[in-house]
Amino acid sequence: MDQPKVAGTAPQMEELESGNTYAWCSCGLSENQPWCNGAHKGSSFAPNVFKAEESKKAAMCTCKQSKNPPYCDGSHKNLPAE
Ligand code: FES
Numbered sequence: 259m260d261q262p263k264v265a266g267t268a269p270q271m272e273e274l275e276s277g278n279t280y281a282w283c284s285c286g287l288s289e290n291q292p293w294c295n296g297a298h299k300g301s302s303f304a305p306n307v308f309k310a311e312e313s314k315k316a317a318m319c320t321c322k323q324s325k326n327p328p329y330c331d332g333s334h335k336n337l338p339a340e
Contacts, residue, residue, distance in 0.1 A: 262286040262303065266320025267337060269330030274310040281305035282318065282328030292318035292328065 263286030270292050274280065281294040285303035288295040294305035306328050319327055321334040 260302065262322035264321050264323070264337060265291045267334055268320065269317035269334065270320050271315055272318050274312075274314055274316050276310055276313040279307060279309050280328070281307045284322060284327065286322045291320050 262284060265283065265286040265288070272292065282292055282305060283290075283294045283298070284306050285298040285301055287297035287301075289297065298304060308328060317330040319330045319334070321330075321337060323333040323337065324331045325333060
C-alpha cells in the first residue's frame with residue numbers, strides 16, 4: 259500500500275492542548291480518525307507524531323492528501339468526485 263486510504267473528505271476539528279503529544283494517522287486505516295490506532299502495522303506507513311506548541315482548535319486532515327500534514331491544507335477539495 260503506497261497510497262494512503264482517503265479516510266474522510268473534510269477536515270476534522272480537534273482541540274489540541276499545549277505540550278501534549280499526538281499521533282496523526284497517515285495511512286487512513288485508523289477507525290479513530292484523525293488519530294493513529296495502530297492499523298498501519300504491516301504497511302509502509304507510520305503515524306505523524308507531533309507535540310502541540312499551543313492550545314488551539316485545529317483542522318486535522320482526514321483525506322491524507324494534505325501537503326502540510328497533520329493539518330488540512332484544502333487538498334481534500336481536489337479529491338476526485340465519488
Ligand atoms: Fe485533507 Fe483537507 S481533509 S487536506
